[in-house]
Amino acid sequence: MSHAHHHGGGAPVAAPTGAPRIALVGSPNAGKTTLFNGLTGLRAKTGNYPGVTVSRYEGRVDTDSGPIVVEDLPGTYSLDPISPDEEIVAQVLDEAAELAGVVVVVDATNLRRGLGLVAQVQQAALPTVVVLTFVDELLRRGGRVDPERLGRALGVTVLPVVAGERRGVESLRRVLAGPSLWPTPPVLPPTAPDEVVGWAQSVLAAGHFAPPDPDSRTGRLDGVLLHPLWGTLIFFATMFAFFQTIFAVAAPLQGLIEEAFAWLGELARSSIPVEWLGRFVADAILAGVGGVLVFLPQIALLFVLISLLEGSGYLSRAAYLMDRVMASAGLEGRAFVALLSSMACAIPGIMATRTLPSAKDRLATMMAAPLMTCSARLPVYVLLIGMLVPSDVRWGPVGAQGAIMFGLYLLGAASAMTSAWFWKRIVGRSGMGLPFYMEMPSYRLPRLRTVLISVWDACAAFLRKITSIILVTTVILWGLLNLPLRGDTELVAAGVDPADSVAVTAYTLDHSAAAAVGRAIAPVFEPLGFDWRVNVGVISSLAAREVFVSTMGQVAAATDPENPTAALKDMTHTDGPRAGEKVFTPPTIAALLIFFVYAMQCMSTLAVMRRETGTWRWPLIAFVHLGVVAWLMAFLAHTIVGVLT
Amino acid sequence: MSLVERFVSRRCATAQALADGTTRSLDTLPVGVAATIAAFDSDDAVARRLFDLGFMPGEPVVPLRRAPLGDPLMFRVGGIEIVLRRAEARRILVAA
Numbered sequence: 001m002s003h004a005h006h007h008g009g010g011a012p013v014a015a016p017t018g019a020p021r022i023a024l025v026g027s028p029n030a031g032k033t034t035l036f037n038g039l040t041g042l043r044a045k046t047g048n049y050p051g052v053t054v055s056r057y058e059g060r061v062d063t064d065s066g067p068i069v070v071e072d073l074p075g076t077y078s079l080d081p082i083s084p085d086e087e088i089v090a091q092v093l094d095e096a097a098e099l100a101g102v103v104v105v106v107d108a109t110n111l112r113r114g115l116g117l118v119a120q121v122q123q124a125a126l127p128t129v130v131v132l133t134f135v136d137e138l139l140r141r142g143g144r145v146d147p148e149r150l151g152r153a154l155g156v157t158v159l160p161v162v163a164g165e166r167r168g169v170e171s172l173r174r175v176l177a178g179p180s181l182w183p184t185p186p187v188l189p190p191t192a193p194d195e196v197v198g199w200a201q202s203v204l205a206a207g208h209f210a211p212p213d214p215d216s217r218t219g220r221l222d223g224v225l226l227h228p229l230w231g232t233l234i235f236f237a238t239m240f241a242f243f244q245t246i247f248a249v250a251a252p253l254q255g256l257i258e259e260a261f262a263w264l265g266e267l268a269r270s271s272i273p274v275e276w277l278g279r280f281v282a283d284a285i286l287a288g289v290g291g292v293l294v295f296l297p298q299i300a301l302l303f304v305l306i307s308l309l310e311g312s313g314y315l316s317r318a319a320y321l322m323d324r325v326m327a328s329a330g331l332e333g334r335a336f337v338a339l340l341s342s343m344a345c346a347i348p349g350i351m352a353t354r355t356l357p358s359a360k361d362r363l364a365t366m367m368a369a370p371l372m373t374c375s376a377r378l379p380v381y382v383l384l385i386g387m388l389v390p391s392d393v394r395w396g397p398v399g400a401q402g403a404i405m406f407g408l409y410l411l412g413a414a415s416a417m418t419s420a421w422f423w424k425r426i427v428g429r430s431g432m433g434l435p436f437y438m439e440m441p442s443y444r445l446p447r448l449r450t451v452l453i454s455v456w457d458a459c460a461a462f463l464r465k466i467t468s469i470i471l472v473t474t475v476i477l478w479g480l481l482n483l484p485l486r487g488d489t490e491l492v493a494a495g496v497d498p499a500d501s502v503a504v505t506a507y508t509l510d511h512s513a514a515a516a517v518g519r520a521i522a523p524v525f526e527p528l529g530f531d532w533r534v535n536v537g538v539i540s541s542l543a544a545r546e547v548f549v550s551t552m553g554q555v556a557a558a559t560d561p562e563n564p565t566a567a568l569k570d571m572t573h574t575d576g577p578r579a580g581e582k583v584f585t586p587p588t589i590a591a592l593l594i595f596f597v598y599a600m601q602c603m604s605t606l607a608v609m610r611r612e613t614g615t616w617r618w619p620l621i622a623f624v625h626l627g628v629v630a631w632l633m634a635f636l637a638h639t640i641v642g643v644l645t
Numbered sequence: 646m647s648l649v650e651r652f653v654s655r656r657c658a659t660a661q662a663l664a665d666g667t668t669r670s671l672d673t674l675p676v677g678v679a680a681t682i683a684a685f686d687s688d689d690a691v692a693r694r695l696f697d698l699g700f701m702p703g704e705p706v707v708p709l710r711r712a713p714l715g716d717p718l719m720f721r722v723g724g725i726e727i728v729l730r731r732a733e734a735r736r737i738l739v740a741a
Contacts, residue, residue: 078697082690110724113699143724193693197701211724218726228713320728324714333717333728435691435733437698440719440726 019060020068021098022176025089025121026105027114028075029441031133034450035105035161036072038169039176063177068100070176077113079120082357082435093124101127101179103172108138108145108160109212109442115200118154119189127182128156129175135160137442141212150207155185218313218442225317235321238314243343246301253297261290275501276485280478283554288474291550292466295375296459302344302375303458304451311446319438329417330424332356332436335365339416342372346605348458350612360427366612367622368420370605371598373412376545380596381408383549387569388589404593411597465544465604473543474550480514481536481554506559510574522576528595528634529588531573541601548596586645591638598630669741671706672718672734679707680739682722692736699723700737 026032040059057072073089081087093102104121106114111132122128132147151158157175161168175182190199225231265282272278309315315337323333334355342349349369353362373381385401393400486508488498496507509515517539518532525535533555541548556568571583600606606619613619668683682704685692699722700706706722717730 078694080690080693080697082694110699112701112704112723113697113725116697193696193701197703200701214721222710222726226710226712226719228711232713320712320717320719323717323728323730324712327716327730435694436717436728436730437695437733438717438728439698440728 019066020100020179021058021071022068022101022103022179023071023073023092023099024103024105025073025093025117026075027077027107027117029439030075030105030107030114031161032072032075032105034447035131035133035169035172036070037449037453039070039173061173061176063173065177068176070103076117078117079123086357093121093126099126101129101176101182103129103131103176105131105133108132108135109141109143111145111207111209112200112204112211115154115203116196118156119191119196119199122156122185122188123191125188127179127184129172129182130154130156130158131172132158132160133162136162138212141215142210143212144208144210146208150203150209153203153206154189155183155187157182215442218440221443222317222440225314226320231317231321235318238309238318242305242309245305246298250297250301254294257290257294257296261286261293264290276482279482283557284475284478285471287553287557288478288547288550289466289471291379291553292470292544292546295378295546296462298375298378299344299462300455300459303455306341306344307451307454308446311444311450313441313443316438316440320440323436323438329364329368329421331361331365331420332358333438335361335368335420338365338369339372339413342369342374342416344458345374345376345462346370346372346602347461347608350605350608353612360424363427363613363618364420364424366609366618367423368416370600370602370622370626371412371416371419373409373597374545374602376602377408377412377596379546379549380541381405381593383552384589384593384596386565387584388586388593408593408597411594415598469603470544470547473540473547477514477536477540477547477551478554480517481509481512481551483512486511502559509555519575524631526576528591528631528638529578529583529585530592531571531576531578531583533571534583534588534592538595538599538601541596543603545596545601587638587642590641591634594637595630595634598626598633600626600630667741668738670735671708671720671729671737671739672731674706674708674739676708676710679705680741682706682737683740684738686736686738691733695729695733695737698727699725706737706739 024032024036036057036059039061058069059072060067061070071092073092074086076086076089078086079090079093081090093099102121102124104114104118106118108114118128118130130151132145132150135145135147138145147158147160159168159172159175161172190196225234265286268281268286269278272281306315309318318340319333319336321333322336326333326335335353338349338352338356340349341352346369349372350366353365353369356362356365382405385404389400389404391399391401395403482505486504491498491504491507494507496503498504514536515532518535521535521539522530522532525538530538533552536555537548537551540551552568556565556571559567559571569584573579573581573583600623606623609619609622610616669680670686671680671682674680682700682702684702685695701723704723706720709719709721709726711718717728718734719726719728720734721727
């Protein structure tokens with residue numbers, strides 16, 4: 001589960017060529033990533049393994065004998081691989097010529113199993129060091145181990161390292177300096193199951209190992225948190241609090257950002273002497289970027305909460321509680337975590353599918369993830385629902401706006417599950433089923449550093465998206481909506497007063513390149529009630545869904561810069577069979593809402609899907625089939641609401 | 646020979662040989678009752694992975710709880726707590 005936010009976003013450090021390479025191997029939750037971060041000080045470089053979609057992390061460590069490169073391999077329980085992540089580990093160890101040594105990270109509270117992995121790694125006949133993590137927890141829970149004796153029994157160096165303490169990391173750094181000096185065992189340990197059992201037994205005895213008592217604190221907490229009744233209630237309360245926090249706590253911060261950008265926009269309009277340039281800066285750059293930047297608090301909060309839940313150990317419990325529900329769609333509990341992440345953005349959701357060992361589950365979850373209501377849909381929903389029902393309408397005890405919003409979230413989740421079920425059936429007909437297993441970590445206090453790193457990674461990625469694809473699209477769109485600039489002669493000939501800036505903008509917009517495109521595709525969206533301006537918004541939302549809001553904002557501001565919201569509400573069809581009628585009637589708004597529930601309007605998501613599946617086939621299938629479904633469902637909504645109103 | 650090939654070829658037909666006397670499958674063991682792992686019902690990638698996860702013959706195992714909807718099941722084995730679905734737990738035989 002830690003893949004979605006792995007390591008810091010430190011500046012890439014060029015790995016010195018020719019420096020010795022050392023690989024970190026260990027099971028998930030053994031503390032491998034914490035150790036890696038401690039060693040490399042976040043100077044990690046990320047990339048991909050050739051031909052596969054597993055991220056590769058490496059970082060430089062300065063030792064007494066010069067720099068070395070440490071590679072953090074994906075977490076694995078065994079070198080007998082059953083998932084793409086695990087195959088990488090065996091592959092890297094096979095290309096032994098490139099490695100100077102291997103560090104196996106073993107959780108001391110689970111030493112017996114860890115020894116099995118050590119035995120497998122030693123088959124590669126590379127210089128090996130074993131790092132024992134969680135020794136403090138082993139002692140706290142009444143167990144014991146003598147690392148030195150254990151090392152003698154294994155024939156390798158065994159180093160205890162406690163997370164957060166510099167001492168252990170420093171001694172490991174000293175050891176890393178000379179892999180050629182590491183002791184090697186005279187005989188390789190066995191790997192056949194019966195022999196491993198006996199071998200591990202004798203090594204553990206020689207290492208004076210006593211297993212820890214069950215963690216009583218975790219046991220007591222699980223007694224409540226996983227109780228059939230209380231556990232279920234607490235789970236739903238947690239999910240409710242999760243979304244309450246994301247929406248309620250973020251709102252004031254979002255308000256501040258909105259106000260700041262509105263103020264900047266005014267400033268640009270009034271202080272830039274060239275009129276069109278002022279409008280360009282205010283409407284294209286500031287409004288475009290600001291309209292999307294308001295989601296930064298929400299995304300940051302979401303990642304704070306997810307990494308708190310993950311760091312404490314509750315996320316694994318949530319996956320356990322939801323496993324049976326996910327099984328009804330043919331998926332497993334961990335897919336729930338991927339779908340939960342998709343509520344922020346489908347991109348971390350799709351990346352979280354890497355924790356699923358089954359390729360079919362990964363694919364089905366990836367196809368489902370874009371249907372979960374991501375935060376980019378939120379501004380679109382807020383805008384459209386605001387036009388559909390006034391904020392003071394109440395249905396019983398609940399506000400109508402909130403109820404519709406909740407309904408859209410529910411529809412998204414239900415559609416995602418249906419889609420996962422469908423795709424699992426399509427791709428899952430052949431091949432063997434993979435086992436489902438999930439280790440339950442002990443409850444631990446989340447580490448502040450880990451939380452901050454994951455939030456920083458998410459925010460940095462979001463800011464990159466804003467300053468690249470969203471900014472570029474907004475600028476292009478502004479050009480398409482406002483160019484060519486009209487000369488006074490043409491305006492006068494068309495009966496427009498060049499001094500009346502509102503009339504001029506309206507005329508320019510109506511004769512712009514974007515208008516031509518919007519009118520060209522009008523027949524496609526005509527049955528849904530969209531006019532050419534809405535079409536332009538829908539097309540522009542292909543860059544990122546939020547752009548729909550800024551596009552409609554630009555269109556409305558062109559009509560009435562003083563009160564764009566009212567202008568949007570009163571917008572009428574300019575041509576076609578519905579000319580003169582209002583555009584945003586209840587059936588059309590409903591159709592638009594439903595269209596945004598289903599349509600795959602996010603280039604970044606498609607690009608990530610391409611990266612994760614290694615082919616354009618799946619993003620293409622997702623784009624086309626969701627587009628068709630979106631149109632059909634929107635048409636249905638338009639018809640039903642049309643009959644009801 | 647790659648590492649992977651090496652394991653698959655070197656791993657014998659699991660601990661089936663150990664399964665003498667009466668056994669029952671792990672999914673039928675009542676919550677809170679400890680038992681000793683005896684063997685796997687067959688030798689394949691799933692059995693090998695369960696072994697690597699810590700379900701080693703000779704180890705004590707105890708079912709801790711069932712999820713609210715009856716599946717999956719949580720076990721304690723070899724100092725860890727791990728969740729398996731019934732389908733996987735069925736593969737593990739314990740001494741009755």
